[in-house]
Amino acid sequence: MQSLVIVAHGSHLNPDSSAPTHDHADTIRSIGAFDEVRTGFWKEEPSLREVLRTVEGDEIYVVPLFISEGYFTEQVIPRELRLDGWDVSQWDSDGLSADHAVITAEDIDRTVHYCGPVGTHEAMTDVLVRRAESVTGDSDVGDGFGFAVVGHGTERNENSAKAIEYHADRIRQMDRFEEVQALYMDEEPEVDDVTDFFETEDIVVVPLFIADGFHTQEDIPEDMGLTDDYTKGYDIPAHVDGHRIWYAGAVGTEGLMADVILERAADAGASIGDALEIVREQTRSAEPAMGD
Amino acid sequence: MSVTLDSIEPNQFDAFLSTLSSEDVIAFDDLYVRYEPKTDTYEFETNEITASRLSESELHEQARQASDYLTNWWFWSEVVGDEVPHLFAFLRFLEDGDEHPVVDRYAALADGMTKAWGQLQITTTLAQDGARQYEIRHVDDHDSSASTLDAYSDPLSARDISTFDGKGRYRPLRTAPSLPTGWVFTELSARDAYETVDTFYPATIANWYREHQGTIDIDHWRDTAERQTGIYGIIDELAYDAVEHVAATCCTDSQCLKRREWQYDEETPLHAEGGDGIFPCREPCSLVVAAARKWTTLEREETETYTFELTSSEKEQIEDIIHAVADDETDDIREADVYEGANRYRARFLREKRMDEHGHLIEADAGHGHSDHEQDTHEE
CATH class of the missing domain: 3.30.250 (Rec A Protein; domain 2)
Structure with a gap:
């Protein structure tokens, strides 16, 4: 029996934090790629401490719904899941290349496949692009458009910026958008000055965040000048300094994220049949993102 | 019969x-x-x-x-099978399967056997072929006709039902006694009944089962505090008395339906009430840890002596306000009920009279004022 466990941060304050986790879990359940799909949270329930004891399978794939390798994926999750003898060297990663490790979860005395975070998987690049398609309502978006990938920055985690650069490079290599730029909230180049970095009139801005919250719904829209007051909402596109800004909100809310979760599990050996194709197709018809 | x-x-x-x-x-x-x-x-x-x-x-x-x-x-x-022991044990518990003979049990199931699990009322009945069917609703809806309740059949619907309380407020703790009413899950299979309960109250069945088996793993306060890193790494500073306050604050039945089984440490019990819930709480939860972090920083402060002048009724009113907030009763105090100390008009009057333009209490000896209000930072 094959089980998928998606682990995420969650929040005591904001129900939107865990909403994408639940949505993607539901997508994967609906296509039956796993015998069971469970979710576990640092701040919500079931907690990371207790999620594994609700899992019934003997082939267990744990996928962290986090953007980058770092404190949570390397310390908090393994500790709370009680992955016996975990050492980050088991991932043998350069900060972007964590794949998976096979390790015994002490709580249930079964082995689990502990996967790298979704945010550093190459398939994440496709989700960023899909997000641009969703927010513009144009599946061919690219010509005449600039693309900004926005991250938190290195203040909290050096690997966070690596993930942003990595995906920005990959989008650039697609040669699909006129210009591609990595921007940050707390360091140069800053998202506040987004219009300074693009020649194109149209700019799609996609934050590499798992869920919408304070940063993506309040800080970034105000910092970019989409609105003076986030509570009043903003237009999509919004007109700023002669540019049209198509602000997409957190990439993690995009339906195609389910694909990255599946890719992580498949890379670790999960047998998922044609689930990837189904998810890619099924999530294509997702409603365009709304700003509010 | x-x-x-x-x-x-x-x-x-x-x-x-x-x-x-x-x-x-x-x-x-x-x-x-x-x-x-x-x-x-x-x-x-x-x-x-x-x-x-x-x-x-x-x-x-x-x-x-x-x-x-x-x-x-x-x-x-x-149908059920014993592959998942806690699922099997839970369904047996719902019909007192280990206590009553089959014939008596079938007689009782004909009318429906009802059990409470937190704020859930779970009723087991027999289908024509002897399979069990389950109905789950809020205990406070026990007298309601099912037709007056919103009907659900997908266990995952329990997630959305339990995300907000009856006043539309986000519920960060699934086992808080604030589950909204007005819904019913009908004709659930054994598996779906289990999944529905596990969605309302995650992992409670697995922990209840472990407790019954004598294998529940309790992580006491010290274990949990010493395990923390990052911004929560400081909570192991909290003294025993403060941990008592934390448990009394967060872990009574009025706040959480789990029964607290964790103590200060293996040898040192806490005396705060841990509740009578059917399912155990096996370690301080993330909400307690996050709140404890705030209390750790607050507990570092030294006490000071202030002098405020209040009438006896004003002192009582401040006490009323603290009680109303602590017991979540502010919404129940009617707008014009000025006989309640925590009434809005009463509080506004007190603020007008006893606080300055910065919102601080005016001290009796103005020359002995404290300026530490600026330290009041907002943290999660």
């Missing part, structure tokens, strides 16, 4: 025979059946019947006459 189901389904008897051919013996609840290969006959025994040297057709007839026993075996062995 036995509610004998008047027949058994062909697939049920097939499963019965198939099990006997592979295992020779079925012994479950009050049913005992044995296959004797030498004579190719069966021995059949219930609380009411003892028969031996039965041919297969006689066995079939006997099984039909004792269909309660047979369908009971079929449900527990073939």
